[in-house]
Structures are given as structure tokens and as C-alpha cells.
Amino acid sequence: MIPADSATPAPASTGVDSAFPPCFDRATWSAPRKLIEEDHVTIGVAVIGAGMAGKAHIAAYRVAPTLYESTLPDLRYVAIGDINAELGAATAKRYGYERSVTDWREIAEDPSIDVVSVVIANSLHLEVVKGLLEAGKHVLCEKPLSDTLESAREMARLADEASSIARIGLTFRRQPGLAAIRQWIDDGTLGKVLHYSGRYWCDYGCNPQGPMSWRYRGPMGSGALADVGSHLTYLSEFLCGDMRSVAGGTLGTAITERPLPLGAVVGHGLAAVSDDYEPVTNDDYASYTAQFDDCMGTLEVSRVAAGYPNALNIEVFCENGAASFHQDTPSQVRLYRHDDMPGKNGYRTVNLGSDHPYIAGGLPMDVSGVGFGQNEGFAFQARAFLEEVAGIDEEHSLPRNASFDEGVHNMEILAAVAESAADEGKKVTL
Numbered sequence: 001m002i003p004a005d006s007a008t009p010a011p012a013s014t015g016v017d018s019a020f021p022p023c024f025d026r027a028t029w030s031a032p033r034k035l036i037e038e039d040h041v042t043i044g045v046a047v048i049g050a051g052m053a054g055k056a057h058i059a060a061y062r063v064a065p066t067l068y069e070s071t072l073p074d075l076r077y078v079a080i081g082d083i084n085a086e087l088g089a090a091t092a093k094r095y096g097y098e099r100s101v102t103d104w105r106e107i108a109e110d111p112s113i114d115v116v117s118v119v120i121a122n123s124l125h126l127e128v129v130k131g132l133l134e135a136g137k138h139v140l141c142e143k144p145l146s147d148t149l150e151s152a153r154e155m156a157r158l159a160d161e162a163s164s165i166a167r168i169g170l171t172f173r174r175q176p177g178l179a180a181i182r183q184w185i186d187d188g189t190l191g192k193v194l195h196y197s198g199r200y201w202c203d204y205g206c207n208p209q210g211p212m213s214w215r216y217r218g219p220m221g222s223g224a225l226a227d228v229g230s231h232l233t234y235l236s237e238f239l240c241g242d243m244r245s246v247a248g249g250t251l252g253t254a255i256t257e258r259p260l261p262l263g264a265v266v267g268h269g270l271a272a273v274s275d276d277y278e279p280v281t282n283d284d285y286a287s288y289t290a291q292f293d294d295c296m297g298t299l300e301v302s303r304v305a306a307g308y309p310n311a312l313n314i315e316v317f318c319e320n321g322a323a324s325f326h327q328d329t330p331s332q333v334r335l336y337r338h339d340d341m342p343g344k345n346g347y348r349t350v351n352l353g354s355d356h357p358y359i360a361g362g363l364p365m366d367v368s369g370v371g372f373g374q375n376e377g378f379a380f381q382a383r384a385f386l387e388e389v390a391g392i393d394e395e396h397s398l399p400r401n402a403s404f405d406e407g408v409h410n411m412e413i414l415a416a417v418a419e420s421a422a423d424e425g426k427k428v429t430l
């Protein structure tokens with residue numbers, strides 16, 4: 001587990017597991033030392049997967065050195081790997097990477113590449129990450145860690161044995177609004193969480209003509225639950241501490257077959273389809289209740305919630321008040337405190353800006369009201385990874401990305417939800 005950042009320790013009374021690093025706190029942050037001054041090196045970067053999230057990684061490595069002061073070694077943007085040659089080439093040109101390759105092994109074998117993001121279908125993570133770690137590359141792998149718990153555990157074992165760094169991208173903890181809520185829980189503004197309510201509703205799967213892709217294949221639990229439930233579950237522990245049990249697991253498939261695409265499918269996109277259909281074998285919808293040390297919560301995810309393209313919505317109800325975040329308005333959070341003004345009390349909207357995590361000194365215009373979206377989260381995630389690879393100590397870095405062990409823990413919870421769902425919602429202890 002990653003140790004807590006000593007600059008901003010979490011008070012024991014909040015119930016938040018101190019193993020989670022607290023949020024980046026502007027007040028205690030000072031510019032990191034440049035550790036590679038004398039021994040100047042260049043970090044070679046590659047990304048495997050140029051699809052929806054792949055492009056977010058590819059762009060993020062471009063932006064990462066521009067966040068905060070210039071403390072990273074020079075970066076060299078070496079390669080994009082994608083089996084779709086046309087997409088790989090166009091993406092390399094768009095983002096200024098030197099070349100594209102169709103076989104990820106060329107990236108593993110290239111000695112000029114140090115850092116590789118793996119942003120391809122979950123079922124491919126194990127094979128590719130294994131090859132990269134064996135070649136000594138530092139690996140940032142997308143969530144969920146893998147398609148099965150067994151292969152995720154194998155990846156964690158490989159990461160333990162590796163001489164290089166292996167991390168998993170759980171991007172939303174970089175969201176300033178959610179990081180601010182975590183700070184308010186830690187510093188007593190909100191205090192201990194009494195009740196967590198989280199939902200992640202998406203509509204990328206609501207069109208029955210949406211083409212079959214890797215997202216719709218695999219056992220129950222590998223659909224919406226693994227795809228967006230991995231984020232929601234991780235964030236629940238980020239805010240409430242370790243989960244102890246799950247119950248009421250429910251998994252459902254609303255659209256049971258999908259047409260096969262006639263060409264490549266990228267991300268959630270539509271494509272020309274054939275008249276041939278393939279069964280959808282995993283979940284469009286999932287929900288469960290969670291027991292934490294100090295509170296309970298409900299979590300609900302969907303990929304068929306028409307009209308909600310990306311609706312991550314989180315509420316915490318706490319000892320001293322409450323707060324909520326909605327991805328539709330990512331530069332705002334709502335805050336309520338019991339003791340504000342008796343008789344005139346209620347939720348207020350807080351516009352996120354220089355007083356909140358990640359923003360000050362980080363962005364070109366780091367002032368309130370400029371907005372802060374999901375793409376910025378990838379840039380801060382990449383920056384944290386590069387700082388770790390560059391050997392900048394934790395005290396002078398953004399909080400580290402999650403370890404593969406945390407990725408396994410996340411998947412153990414998802415597996416427990418699937419187990420609960422398979423047995424009429426029984427309680428499963430973690």
C-alpha cells in the first residue's frame with residue numbers, strides 16, 4: 001500500500017484509511033527539487049492503444065511537463081502502438097510522437113523507450129504489461145487492472161518482481177472537486193462520512209445498434225461494473241475508507257445482442273454494422289450496497305442511462321455537513337454545513353479555483369471559473385507517474401498513482417459484487 005503523504009496526514013478520527021494518500025494540498029506544496037540536474041536524462045514515452053482513453057494518455061504526456069514548474073527531465077515522444085495502423089499513424093502525427101507501430105513488442109524492444117501507458121482492452125492488459133515489465137519498462141496501465149481477478153493477481157505478482165515501476169490509472173482521484181471533498185473530510189470541515197451515495201450513469205450502450213466490441217464480451221460483472229464501477233468503487237474508498245462487505249449485488253443486461261461492426265470501433269462510438277448479431281454476455285447495469293468501517297453506501301452504474309453520457313455523481317453526508325460532485329459541472333462542488341447560518345442554511349455552490357487541489361500553479365490559467373474536465377485529470381496522472389519515474393521524492397511530487405495491489409483490491413470488490421449478484425444479493429465479506 002502507498003504510505004500517506006506526511007505533508008497532509010489524515011486525522012485518525014475521520015475513518016478514512018490513511019493508506020490512501022491525501023489530496024495534493026497547495027498550502028503545503030513547494031516546488032520539487034530537480035533531482036536529475038547533474039545526471040540529465042531524457043525519458044522516452046510510448047502509449048499502446050490510440051483509442052478513446054489512449055488519446056487522453058497520449059495528450060497527457062504532452063501536457064504533463066507544463067504543469068507546475070519545469071522539474072522533469074526532457075521527454076521524448078517516441079511511439080504510439082495500435083493494431084489499427086491508420087489510427088496509430090494519424091494519432092502520432094496529431095500529437096507529435098515520432099512514429100507509430102502495430103505490434104506492441106516493438107515498443108518493448110526499443111531501448112529508447114522508458115515509460116509506457118497500456119490503454120487497450122482489459123483482456124489484453126496481462127500479456128502486454130508482462131512483456132513490458134520483463135523488458136524493464138515503467139508501466140502505467142488503465143483500469144480495471146485486467147479482465148479477471150486471476151490475471152490481475154498475476155500482474156501484481158509481476159509488478160512486485162519487476163525492477164521498474166507499475167501503476168494503475170484511476171483518473172478521477174485527480175479531479176479537483178473530489179480531491180477537495182476528501183480534504184474537507186480529512187480536515188473536519190465535513191468530518192467523518194456517515195452515508196455515501198455514488199452513481200455513474202452513462203449512455204454509451206443505450207443504442208441497440210451500437211456495435212459489438214470488447215466492452216460487451218466477458219462474464220457478468222465485466223461490463224458496466226468493471227468499466228465505470230471500478231472508478232465509482234475506488235472513489236468510494238477514497239472518500240470513506242476501506243470497504244468491509246458488499247450486499248444486494250444486482251447485475252442486468254438490457255440489450256442482449258449487438259450487431260457486428262463492419263470496420264474498426266473506437267471507444268463508445270457508433271460504426272457501420274452488419275446484419276449479424278453477437279450476444280452481449282455482460283452487464284449493462286449494476287448496483288450494490290457497501291459497508292465501510294463508519295458508514296454505508298449505495299453504488300449504481302449503468303451504460304444504458306439515455307441522456308447521461310458521463311454522469312459521475314457522488315454525494316457524501318458527514319458529521320458536520322455534506323458535499324456533492326457531478327461530472328457535468330466539474331469545476332464546481334456543492335457544500336452544506338450544519339453550522340452555516342441557522343434558518344438560512346442550505347447547499348452552496350463552490351467554484352473550484354486556485355484554493356483547491358491541483359489547480360494553483362498547475363494550469364496555464366489557474367483561476368476560478370476556467371473549468372476543469374476529465375482530460376486534465378489524465379495530465380495530472382501522467383505528471384505524477386513521470387515524477388515517480390524521474391525519482392522525485394514523494395514529498396515534492398503529486399500523490400503517487402495507485403499500485404497494482406490496489407488495482408487487485410479494486411477488482412476483489414467487483415468480484416464480490418458479482419458473487420453477491422449470483423446468489424440473490426447475499427452479503428459478501430471482503
Ligand SMILES: NC(=O)c1ccc[n+]([C@@H]2O[C@H](COP(=O)([O-])OP(=O)(O)OC[C@H]3O[C@@H](n4cnc5c(N)ncnc54)[C@H](O)[C@@H]3O)[C@@H](O)[C@H]2O)c1
Pocket residue numbers: 048049050051052053054081082083084087102104118119120121122124142143144169170171227265266267268
Ligand atoms: N480512465 C478512464 O477514464 C478510462 C476511460 C475509458 C477507457 N479506459 C480504459 O482504457 C482502456 C482502453 O479503453 P478505450 O475506451 O480507449 O478502448 P478503445 O476500444 O477506444 O481503444 C482500444 C484501442 O486498442 C487498439 N488495440 C486493440 N488490440 C491491440 C493490440 N493488441 N495492440 C495495440 N493496440 C490494440 C484498438 O485498435 C483501439 O484503437 C480500457 O482498459 C478501459 O477500461 C479508461
